[in-house]
Amino acid sequence: MAEGAAASRGGLGKALPLLAPAYLWLTVAIFLPLSAMVFFSFMTDLPLTGKPWAFTLGNYAAFFSQSLYLTLLLASLRLGLEVTLWCVVIGYPAAYVLAKVLKGRSREAIFLLVILPFWSNGLVRIFSWAMVLREGGILDAALNAVLPFKINIDLMYSYPAVIIGLVHSYVPYMVLTCYLTLQAIDDSLIEAGRSLGASRLQVLKRVIIPLSMPGLVAGAALIFVPVVGSFMEPRILGGRTGTFYGTVIEDQFVAVFNWPLGAALSFILLAVVLVILAVASPVLRRAA
Amino acid sequence: MMTTRILEWLGRIYVWLLLAFLYLPIIIMALMSFNASPFYQLPFEWTTDWYASLWQNDQLISATWNSLKIAVITTIICVVLGTTASLALFRYEFRGKKLLQALLFPPIAIPWLITGTAMLIFFFGVGIGRGLFAILLGHVALALPYVIVVVSARLQTFAPELEEAARSLGANQWQVTNRVTLPWIMPGVIAGGLFAFAVSFDQFVVSYFLSTPGQTTLPVEIYAAIRKGFTPEINAVSTIIIVVSMALMLLTARFFKFGGEK
Amino acid sequence: MRMPRLTALLTATAVFTTALTLAASAAEVHVLNWKGYGADEPWAIAAFEKATGNKVVNDFFNSEQEMLTKLRTNPGLYDVVMINAAFNDQAMSEKLIQPIDTSKLPNYADISKDKAGSPMLDHDGKVYGVPWVWGLTALAINEKSFDKPPTSIAEMWDPAHKGRVVIRDDAVEAVQFGAIATGQNINDIKDMDAVKTKLTSLMPQIKTFWSSENDWNQMVASNQIDIGTYWSGSADRAKTHFKLPVSLVIPQEGAVAWLDAFSIPVGSKNVAGAEAFINYMIDPKFYVEWVTKVGAPVSANTKAVEALPEDAFNRKVMGDPDVAKRIQFQAPITDAQREAYLALWQQLKVDVK
Numbered sequence: 053m054a055e056g057a058a059a060s061r062g063g064l065g066k067a068l069p070l071l072a073p074a075y076l077w078l079t080v081a082i083f084l085p086l087s088a089m090v091f092f093s094f095m096t097d098l099p100l101t102g103k104p105w106a107f108t109l110g111n112y113a114a115f116f117s118q119s120l121y122l123t124l125l126l127a128s129l130r131l132g133l134e135v136t137l138w139c140v141v142i143g144y145p146a147a148y149v150l151a152k153v154l155k156g157r158s159r160e161a162i163f164l165l166v167i168l169p170f171w172s173n174g175l176v177r178i179f180s181w182a183m184v185l186r187e188g189g190i191l192d193a194a195l196n197a198v199l200p201f202k203i204n205i206d207l208m209y210s211y212p213a214v215i216i217g218l219v220h221s222y223v224p225y226m227v228l229t230c231y232l233t234l235q236a237i238d239d240s241l242i243e244a245g246r247s248l249g250a251s252r253l254q255v256l257k258r259v260i261i262p263l264s265m266p267g268l269v270a271g272a273a274l275i276f277v278p279v280v281g282s283f284m285e286p287r288i289l290g291g292r293t294g295t296f297y298g299t300v301i302e303d304q305f306v307a308v309f310n311w312p313l314g315a316a317l318s319f320i321l322l323a324v325v326l327v328i329l330a331v332a333s334p335v336l337r338r339a340a
Numbered sequence: 341m342m343t344t345r346i347l348e349w350l351g352r353i354y355v356w357l358l359l360a361f362l363y364l365p366i367i368i369m370a371l372m373s374f375n376a377s378p379f380y381q382l383p384f385e386w387t388t389d390w391y392a393s394l395w396q397n398d399q400l401i402s403a404t405w406n407s408l409k410i411a412v413i414t415t416i417i418c419v420v421l422g423t424t425a426s427l428a429l430f431r432y433e434f435r436g437k438k439l440l441q442a443l444l445f446p447p448i449a450i451p452w453l454i455t456g457t458a459m460l461i462f463f464f465g466v467g468i469g470r471g472l473f474a475i476l477l478g479h480v481a482l483a484l485p486y487v488i489v490v491v492s493a494r495l496q497t498f499a500p501e502l503e504e505a506a507r508s509l510g511a512n513q514w515q516v517t518n519r520v521t522l523p524w525i526m527p528g529v530i531a532g533g534l535f536a537f538a539v540s541f542d543q544f545v546v547s548y549f550l551s552t553p554g555q556t557t558l559p560v561e562i563y564a565a566i567r568k569g570f571t572p573e574i575n576a577v578s579t580i581i582i583v584v585s586m587a588l589m590l591l592t593a594r595f596f597k598f599g600g601e602k
Numbered sequence: 603m604r605m606p607r608l609t610a611l612l613t614a615t616a617v618f619t620t621a622l623t624l625a626a627s628a629a630e631v632h633v634l635n636w637k638g639y640g641a642d643e644p645w646a647i648a649a650f651e652k653a654t655g656n657k658v659v660n661d662f663f664n665s666e667q668e669m670l671t672k673l674r675t676n677p678g679l680y681d682v683v684m685i686n687a688a689f690n691d692q693a694m695s696e697k698l699i700q701p702i703d704t705s706k707l708p709n710y711a712d713i714s715k716d717k718a719g720s721p722m723l724d725h726d727g728k729v730y731g732v733p734w735v736w737g738l739t740a741l742a743i744n745e746k747s748f749d750k751p752p753t754s755i756a757e758m759w760d761p762a763h764k765g766r767v768v769i770r771d772d773a774v775e776a777v778q779f780g781a782i783a784t785g786q787n788i789n790d791i792k793d794m795d796a797v798k799t800k801l802t803s804l805m806p807q808i809k810t811f812w813s814s815e816n817d818w819n820q821m822v823a824s825n826q827i828d829i830g831t832y833w834s835g836s837a838d839r840a841k842t843h844f845k846l847p848v849s850l851v852i853p854q855e856g857a858v859a860w861l862d863a864f865s866i867p868v869g870s871k872n873v874a875g876a877e878a879f880i881n882y883m884i885d886p887k888f889y890v891e892w893v894t895k896v897g898a899p900v901s902a903n904t905k906a907v908e909a910l911p912e913d914a915f916n917r918k919v920m921g922d923p924d925v926a927k928r929i930q931f932q933a934p935i936t937d938a939q940r941e942a943y944l945a946l947w948q949q950l951k952v953d954v955k
Contacts, residue, residue: 149354
């Protein structure tokens, strides 16, 4: 152990050259931009355009004085929550079957199949849903061909369409993280519980769910955070209900050209997300 | 054990249903690339015209090349920087290490909308501007933490005594790293590289805010097309991408078997 | 990692990085316009490139707001930009576009005098926009949903069309449409509350907001909508080129008329190419081919319109004095108005949640 201690004393000097490139890169491309964003959010105008600018709290005042931004932020948080819940409901059982029921090659194959869509372009998947969901689209045509009575399914351009599209995009994350923790649970633990007379439900509640909690929480965080900031999916699938906090931020940067307001709205979103993650992290740590 | 059997079969059916949910839209999207109607109208009329016109579409092709180039460079840079950083974090003890590890979290945890707009403001402000170089800067930063996390996880399974042994046999630091450590963590490095490639190749939000006309990536071009006029050419290019990436993934899986074994 | 291997990797990276930097050639004309709006027709580009040796690079916008932001954030990139005349003033005052030397455009002499002399395009005796085409934001219907075309704008509010109505996602156009529906002058809206009430009652009728021609056409193709606001030229294209069951309705209450014009952005690297392109776009030969093959709004070039057959829609209907009486041309709006419209439109979109 003496050698190890010696290594650790001069650690920073030796570690620095190896760490510097990676962390310099992160500083330039992540940390400085985030600080710049905070700085910009207190400005009246971009200094770049040559117009006079000054420091102001106006961009934040805009958020709090107009109910519209708060309404949209709440709508986005609700969207994130609903999508996460659906991903748990749909993804967790699948992860369980993968980890505990399937064995060998078929498990390997199906696991790969679940992960594969992650490699296809997310935008195109969202657009495919537009084709499936619209009236006279595939879903409608297929159901009417099978069912004896005529039904009209027209989910396109609605809130449910946004949910479906987002769940489709993000459910593989949930399957993946839950699968990893479920797989690590020793089968003999479950056997032991069963042989002690516990019902399947009791085993699920007392053993399996608590032990797979880290996977659930990690998956939920991985899904919730990007969904709250989503703008492309609601734009394509949401129609008149497709205005969310993310789309308003996009507008500030791409159309309206009010970058300071966009920066303030982004920063408020960042604060909200960080608070939520901070609340979730003890759960994660305790479960781990 | 009858109930167990039934439950197991229900489970299997369930998983297949999930797969249907995941793949149905993709299959429909691919089928529509062979349909003649530019508005995806049924009845289905077979054509390969969209693939033919794809080769005429310079913008889409150049965007595809940009995406590939950026993903490859991102992968290389991330693997090199990420592996060295992971080795440093693994080998040495020093004050502030916990903080450095915690700093890997923001790029993963902050919504891309925020990171993307922040990069736009900063790069624009300091004169880096936008374009492919800015996109590359952003992609590496987004993918790097994944590589470090994956490689570090693999390093956790590594016994430092092996390095000690090699050193006591007279090997220098380079030889130790090259002959002992790297071969051991190679699966982690490759998995990290794959992650980096996937993060970059599929990345839309950050590229969207950092691209300029003519210097875009495929997802940005597809979004523009969806919003400004969509033809089945987009389906055609996506079908090609999906087929190629799935084939790549399957090949890798054959060699490295993730997830399958315990 | 062994040193040579590392060096090789780094070299490869360097090579790739250099491959990333694109060299822009001088003979390119970068054009910013709506998608599917004449300037990107493959046959037109081919003809222009063959005639002048310039290569056309197209880029598109989704709204006038986005167009302006693209000009602001990409100085020096574009050579030609298509701007609705009502926005020309704003673009000029932000120093985004430069004066045009019309002596370099042989076809400019044939532009109808009232369009060429428009105070929206000429500032301080200099020409900042070359009139190209004009048209209407009127109603268009899905012919499958109507036995006979409606005549009144009130059709949009008919409960029979609930969930099957579309309007464009554009604050200015929506407010001006509301002004027409409430019998007001679109350029001098006295009663904003009436507009707001009228539009609020329209919201539940709406399926979605369209932002490109393609949106509209796809929704008609899949029979998702009955009626909506649409551009006259686009309705023409939907019918002529895409064979969709679309027809244009100019309601008795009136319609919004606009004049689209070409400008040259400040910092253009190929002004000569830009002039050649604009001249080509206002040429009667291009126009006639555009109308016949694809469908288009009305040319500002009198010779181009005269080259159309007598009974062409763009001569017969759009040239009809009775129609002329009903339509109101968009005038420039002030910053304060724009902000008020935007706030109203945003609020309407949020209220449907």
